[in-house]
Amino acid sequence: MTNEQKWLLQEMYDEGYRDIKIIGVYAYFVNPTFIENGGNFKVRDNTPRIPCKVLGLSPKTDKYSIGALLGIVEWENIPVDTPVIVNSAYGVYRRYFAKYDGEKVWYFCNGATSWSAKTGLVTSIEACNVRLAENGRD
Secondary structure, three states, rough: OOOOHHHHHHHOOOHOOOEEEEOEEEEEEEHHHEEEEOOOOOOOOOOOOOEHHOOOOOOOEEEEHHHHHHOOOOHHHHOOEEEEEEEEEEEEEEEEEEOOOEEEEEEEHOOOOOOOOOOEEEEEEEEHEEEEOOOEEO
16 A cells, blocks of 8 residues: 555544445445444445545455554454453563553453453553454464
């Protein structure tokens, strides 16, 4: 992805657009306010669109997450017990996601999960110091 493509996606993300819906050869930027009752996307006259090839997207894929394309983790959408990597002052640890309160990411201590954690075994850290563990790798 080029710097120009990243810039455009970041600008659209900052404006509140979270997804890209592909219809034909066009990529439509989806703002949650464009979702109609029943969860269907409605194309309107003022819906921003751009040819897929400008963004380097395949018209064969129906939908893209702008956050995923940019590498942004939308913590409010992460399921409990998702593996995460925590970078703390004491080292790097593998933990399980507990919740996100809008500022900090909360995780279970000592490898516990929501099923095995006892009350009080949850701690928080700034979102910039935690990332998703991909395929169990850190």
